[in-house]
Amino acid sequence: MNAPVDGPVVPIGYALRGRFKLLEVIGEGGLSTVYRAVDEIGVQAREPSPEVAVKVVRPHPTLRDELIELLHREARLLRDLVHPHLVRIYDSDYDGKYHFLVMELLQGRSLAVILRERQGRPLSPDVSFRIIRSVGSGLVHMHRLGIVHGDLKPGNVFMTAEGDVKILDFGAALMPDHAPQQNETNAAVSLPDGVGLVTPAYASPEMLAGEPCAEADDVYALSVLAYLALTGHHPFLGRAADQALKEGLKPATPATLSAAQWRVLAAGLALSHCERIQTVGEFVEQLSRPTLSYRLFGR
16 A cells, blocks of 8 residues: 655555545546545445545645535535435545545536537537436525535536436535635635635626525526536626626527526526526526416516
């Protein structure tokens, strides 16, 4: 077994806690590295699928404690959150040096990769609506338990080889009434622990302003994601919501939507909180209708 060394990545072949042997890097971000790993106890128990994904906090000179807290909070919030469209989180642990999260290993590609490969070409309406309904179903389940995702974006939506849709990366997940705060050192929004996590291009104006999180924040992010899938482009040219509001940007109508459906999507993208649909369930249900819903006009 290789001993762990200082640096941003744990050595391949090292077994965390003597159990999770790291096989390869499958994802990297500024805050963590994700590995494909084999659970040695699972091998001994002759489990049919002993491989897992392991997310390890990357060493950071100033945010070490905050990142560790965030990782273990993610596990506490979500290890009992079982749903077909949420990646399963099993546990978090510490092996003397490395703090890590153990979760379901998925085979496939993120929506971000799929959209990037399409180079601005939209997904088909059938595929787009399957993604919208699947992601919406996972978010509704989270919201029923009082949890807002807070950082929904194409990179956090995964399409498995079997055709399933899974929401990933709950590091920014917040309970309502927890307000993010503006991080003056970069364009991202930071959580109360000071870790910049929320992606500006997908964050609602309220999140960018540091207001308490709410379901409507996930409605906005899902609406941006839906627009991307249906058109191949960001509704506000990649601008953050506050900048789009300042510039008076208006998204173009997707050609694949009826007038009724566009009214719903536009209501999800509303930069004013009071004009936006407030729940994911309502947004998905109305967007799936080919004709106008009286509920949208009954506000």
